[in-house]
Amino acid sequence: MRVCKGFAAMVILAFSQTLFLRLTPHVFAAPAQSPKGLRAGAAKLDVTPRLGLSVPGNMSDHKGAHVHDPLYVRALVLDDGRTSVAVVTCDCVALYDETIAAAKQIIEKQTGLISDRVAVAATHSHSAGPTVSIFQSDADRDYQRWVSIRIADAVRCAANNRRPAQIGWAVGSEPRAVFNRRYFMNPGTMPENPWGKTDDKVKMNPGVGNPNVVKPAGPIDPALPVVAVRDSDGDPIAVLANYTLHYVGGVGPSHISADYFGMWADVIEREWAAPATVNKSPMVAMLTNGCSANINNVDVLGSSSKTRPLSPYYQMDKVARMVADETLRVLRTVQYRDAVPLGARMSRIPLRVRKPAASEVAEARAILEQAKGRELRGLREVYARETILMAEYPDIMEVPVQALRIGDLGIAALPVEAFVELGLEIKQQSPFPTTFVMELCNGYFGYVPTVEGHEQGGYETWRARSSYLEINAAPALVGAALDLLKGVKSSEK
Ligand SMILES: [Zn+2]
Numbered sequence: 001m002r003v004c005k006g007f008a009a010m011v012i013l014a015f016s017q018t019l020f021l022r023l024t025p026h027v028f029a030a031p032a033q034s035p036k037g038l039r040a041g042a043a044k045l046d047v048t049p050r051l052g053l054s055v056p057g058n059m060s061d062h063k064g065a066h067v068h069d070p071l072y073v074r075a076l077v078l079d080d081g082r083t084s085v086a087v088v089t090c091d092c093v094a095l096y097d098e099t100i101a102a103a104k105q106i107i108e109k110q111t112g113l114i115s116d117r118v119a120v121a122a123t124h125s126h127s128a129g130p131t132v133s134i135f136q137s138d139a140d141r142d143y144q145r146w147v148s149i150r151i152a153d154a155v156r157c158a159a160n161n162r163r164p165a166q167i168g169w170a171v172g173s174e175p176r177a178v179f180n181r182r183y184f185m186n187p188g189t190m191p192e193n194p195w196g197k198t199d200d201k202v203k204m205n206p207g208v209g210n211p212n213v214v215k216p217a218g219p220i221d222p223a224l225p226v227v228a229v230r231d232s233d234g235d236p237i238a239v240l241a242n243y244t245l246h247y248v249g250g251v252g253p254s255h256i257s258a259d260y261f262g263m264w265a266d267v268i269e270r271e272w273a274a275p276a277t278v279n280k281s282p283m284v285a286m287l288t289n290g291c292s293a294n295i296n297n298v299d300v301l302g303s304s305s306k307t308r309p310l311s312p313y314y315q316m317d318k319v320a321r322m323v324a325d326e327t328l329r330v331l332r333t334v335q336y337r338d339a340v341p342l343g344a345r346m347s348r349i350p351l352r353v354r355k356p357a358a359s360e361v362a363e364a365r366a367i368l369e370q371a372k373g374r375e376l377r378g379l380r381e382v383y384a385r386e387t388i389l390m391a392e393y394p395d396i397m398e399v400p401v402q403a404l405r406i407g408d409l410g411i412a413a414l415p416v417e418a419f420v421e422l423g424l425e426i427k428q429q430s431p432f433p434t435t436f437v438m439e440l441c442n443g444y445f446g447y448v449p450t451v452e453g454h455e456q457g458g459y460e461t462w463r464a465r466s467s468y469l470e471i472n473a474a475p476a477l478v479g480a481a482l483d484l485l486k487g488v489k490s491s492e493k
Contacts, residue, residue: 036081036339037081037164038078038164038165038167038338039078039081039163039164040077040079040167040237040238041076041077041157041158041159041160041161041163042075042076042158042161042281043075043154043160043161043281044072044075044284045150046072047072047073047147047150048067048071048256049129049130049140049143049256050064051065051066051256052064052065053130053140053143054137054140055126055128055129055130055137055254056094056131056133056135056137057093057125057126057127057134057137058135058137059135060375061136061138062254064255065254066252066253066256067255068251068257069256069258069262069263070258070262071090071092071128071258072091072265073089073091073147073150073154074089074090074154074265074285075087075151075154075157075158076088076229076238076240076286077111077113077161077162078342078406079162083117083342083344084111084159084342085119085342085344085406086159087119087121087286087404087411088121088151089123089261089287089288090131090147090151091123091258091259091261091262092122092125092128092131093122093125093126093131093134094122094131094132094417094440095120095122095131095132095147095440096132096139096444097400097443097444099131100120100442100443101115102145103147103151103152103155106152107151107152110152110155111155111156113155115346116344116345116346117344117404118155119344119402119411119413119442120151120442121288121289121440121441121442122440122444123247123259123261123288124246124247124259124289124292124417124439125247125258125259125261125262126247126259127249127259128257129147129256130143131143131144131147132444133465134465135386135466136382157281164231165229165230165231166229166230166231166232166336166338167229167230167336167337167407168228168334168337169225169226169227169334169409169434170226170331171226171330171434172223172224172225172226172327172329173223173224173326174222174243174322174326176322177245177297177323178222178244178245178292178296179220179295179296179297179299179300180216180217180295180420181204181205181246181298181300182202182203182204182217182218182294182458183204183206183213183215183217183300184201184213184214184216184217185206185213186212186213190203193457194379194383195380195383200458201457202217202456202458203458204294204460205300206300208298208299208302213300216301217453217456217458218294218419218420218421219420219421220420221244221290221291221295221420221423223290224242224243224323224330225242225409225434225436226240226330226331226334227240228331228336230336231280234274235274235280235283236273237283238283238285238286239268239283239284239285239327240286241268241285241286241287241288241323241327242287242288242437243289244289244290244291244292244295244423245289245296245323246292246296246297247261248260248297248315248316249297249316250310250312250316251312251313252313255312257313260316260317260320261287261289263320263324264285264287264327265284265285267321268324268327268328269282269283269284269285288441289438289439289440290423290436291414291418291419291420291421291422291423291426292417292418292420293417293418293420293439293449294453294460295420297315297319340408342406343404343405343488344402344405345402345403345487346400346402346442347400347480347483347484348399348400349398349399349477349480350396351399351469351470351476352469352470353390353394353395353469353470354390354463354470354471355390355395356387356390360387361391363384364383364387365384365388367384368384368385386463387463389465390465393468397445397469399415399443399445399469399477400443401413401414401484402441402442403484403488405432405489405491408434410430410431410432410434410488411436411437412435412436412437412482412484413438413439414437414438414439414448414477414481415441415442415443416440416444416445416446416447416473416477417439417447417448417460418448419449419450419453419474421450422450422474422477423436423437423439425478426481426482429482430485431485431486432489435485445468445469446464446465446466446467447461447467448469448473448474448477449461449467449474451475453474454471
């Protein structure tokens with residue numbers, strides 16, 4: 001953006017702003033009207049995969065057979081006249097570092113937005129396209145490449161759509177849709193883990209009404225921070241929210257769906273948007289995921305019936321409506337301001353990988369030898385394959401952590417499925433009065449339980465391509481996020 005500044009200033013001198021925008025819609029320049037005023041633009045583009053590709057998010061693979069609702073990349077670009085930042089969401093289970101790096105390269109070339117100032121988060125729909133390889137589902141290279149391009153195109157369109165704007169935020173709460181999904185169980189009732197042991201102290205998703213459940217093993221985070229952006233006429237440009245819920249699920253067989261993230265956005269875009277006008281880009285609603293690795297929407301201890309299976313999408317629609325209603329309530333309380341300082345910082349921290357020992361690899365090979373020629377069955381076989389694949393991983397990975405600043409609002413971004421405790425700690429210790437954390441942002445490095453969570457065991461700790469960072473990854477990531485938040489806060493005002 002900076003390279004265009006001098007040229008843009010000359011053009012602005014020569015033409016009125018309206019004429020300038022008409023003639024050069026792709027030139028990203030300092031704001032013409034008020035030098036320190038905010039400009040903002042948003043856009044969304046379809047990333048629905050073709051049918052027949054893997055739908056990652058389950059232990060067994062299945063191929064997409066029906067599109068229930070389209071998947072989108074959604075982008076918001078904010079520009080304070082000196083700095084620009086972009087937040088992007090993608091309807092998918094996760095995005096690799098490489099996919100995002102490819103997108104950011106194009107973004108920098110096309111818009112001047114440098115990679116540290118762009119946050120790209122996966123929503124974590126478990127019914128989307130093959131962006132990553134998880135358990136028996138493999139990523140699809142062509143789809144990954146196309147998603148990279150669409151992310152870049154969405155940011156470019158959002159930048160094209162920038163216009164003078166106001167921004168504000170407020171925090172709501174919706175505790176009814178979120179439950180900690182890890183439970184302590186009665187002694188002697190823990191089923192075997194993939195290594196045939198029953199020494200896990202907690203069980204994920206023990207089932208509604210399970211009489212052996214003792215109590216949840218951790219907290220929830222009901223907060224619903226909402227950022228609202230509108231133009232100088234008061235027409236909404238974008239809504240960016242953050243809610244700490246893994247996903248809802250309950251789709252039809254082999255369906256493609258953006259899960260409740262898409263349904264929430266439909267409600268907000270329908271009920272918060274200004275009446276459509278031909279000369280304005282439509283409002284875009286974006287729901288980012290908080291630290292929700294151990295949070296789901298299953299009321300294990302509650303009275304919800306387990307005898308009557310819910311029809312597909314029933315629960316998803318209910319949760320989307322509940323979270324959207326609270327979002328709409330919060331939106332009506334937002335106080336807007338014309339100018340806020342923007343900032344962003346990013347760093348990569350080295351974290352060790354929990355590599356399998358040679359004896360574990362040999363054991364895994366023996367298990368797979370027995371399963372040769374047929375589909376892998378059960379935890380033992382599925383995790384044996386994961387053990388062999390993990391042996392090929394590097395010993396250390398450079399994990400990107402990011403912090404964004406929008407005035408007095410701080411946003412931290414972690415490229416992992418983080419336990420809710422990480423988000424709560426970052427929010428509590430943040431130097432900003434309001435902070436939220438986007439998980440699965442700028443990459444995918446598996447689950448990150450707390451140190452205590454590792455001691456408790458359970459699915460999220462079982463070593464696989466979905467959980468492999470060192471046991472101390474949680475304090476390292478929290479520390480890095482807090483350092484970045486402090487850094488971005490103390491930077492130029
Ligand atoms: Zn998940």
